[in-house]
Amino acid sequence: MAQVNNSPEVPDKMAIAAEARKLVRESFKASLATLDSPDGAPYASLITLATDAAGAPLFLISTLARHTRNLVHDPRAAILIDGTGGGSGTGGDPLQGARLTLSGRAEKTNDPAARRRFLARQAQAGFYADFPDFSFWTLRLEGAHFIGGFGRIVDLAPSDLLIPLAGADDVLAAEGGIVAHMNEDHADALALYAQAFGGEATDPASPWTMTGLDPEGCDLLRGTAGLRVPFASRALTSHDARKELIRLVDDARAKLGSTG
Structure with missing residues (x-):
């Protein structure tokens, strides 16, 4: 029933x-x-x-x-x-x-x-x-x-x-490289995302990592805790994704500045 x-x-x-x-x-x-x-x-x-x-x-x-x-x-x-x-x-x-x-x-x-x-x-x-x-x-x-x-x-x-993936071949092909780049070179941005959009305090001893990226957002992980960070606009290309990741940094800084 x-x-x-x-x-x-x-x-x-x-x-x-x-x-x-x-x-x-x-x-x-x-x-x-x-x-x-x-x-x-x-x-x-x-x-x-x-x-x-x-x-x-x-x-x-x-x-x-x-x-x-x-x-x-x-x-x-x-x-x-x-x-x-x-x-x-x-x-x-x-x-x-x-x-x-x-x-x-x-x-x-x-x-x-x-x-x-x-x-x-x-x-x-x-x-x-x-x-x-x-x-x-x-x-x-x-x-x-x-x-x-x-x-x-x-x-x-x-x-x-399930989110639609039609037309997103470019960003899906670039996902692995973008995720590796964010983890290797932009740990500070990931910490900002977690703090601003997940209310998570920064802890250098236990950093957040990006585990995946898709047309509608990215996924972060620390230990067994996950965090979904949505994009404002669908990212169908690697260029779109990089624009969204930069925008998220700006939004995170603005949000933290307004509450700090």
Whole structure:
């Protein structure tokens, strides 16, 4: 039975979709639900997470794992992303926090960009990523269900969660170089982004790194904490992306100056 929204207020679906996209981009881990082989019983496990440029989940799993054997037998799967933070900011009640269930069919991917983006976010996986039993997978989205507390319950379509990549071949091809350049030469800019747009204090001992860039923004990471920084305009070329990254520095300085 579908969950019913009994709130007198109609949720803002566009705002919730944006919140859901942000939650996926910032998440470091999730629960993977598969159908156990051969009896079809539900089985849940923990996976580490990244996203492709469009925002679809990426994960790295071994053929020795039960969930992988399940997916080979039946690719139907769901991924639960928990953004409740253990009840922080919700009066101690995690059920008032945000969570998102993504559903679809899991499939292997050999896309070099998927590998690069995953390992940029999950550096520890570089130790075993090339073991013969490991492979990268993605979830081909068929739907999603977002719950953000009382009255904020919305079903979402793949088009609500995945950003369009048409016409963005140039910036996608340049992504790896731009990310490496920002991490090597512009750590100060990344710290500004995190401070201004994420409220994160600067800590030279634990710097933020950029893990990915796409037409609508960039993704930062420090430890297991992720931060999504959106662009004001879609970046379809490497030139567009560099303009947006410079604009973000200016905006960050202006924001910090107005609150300092």
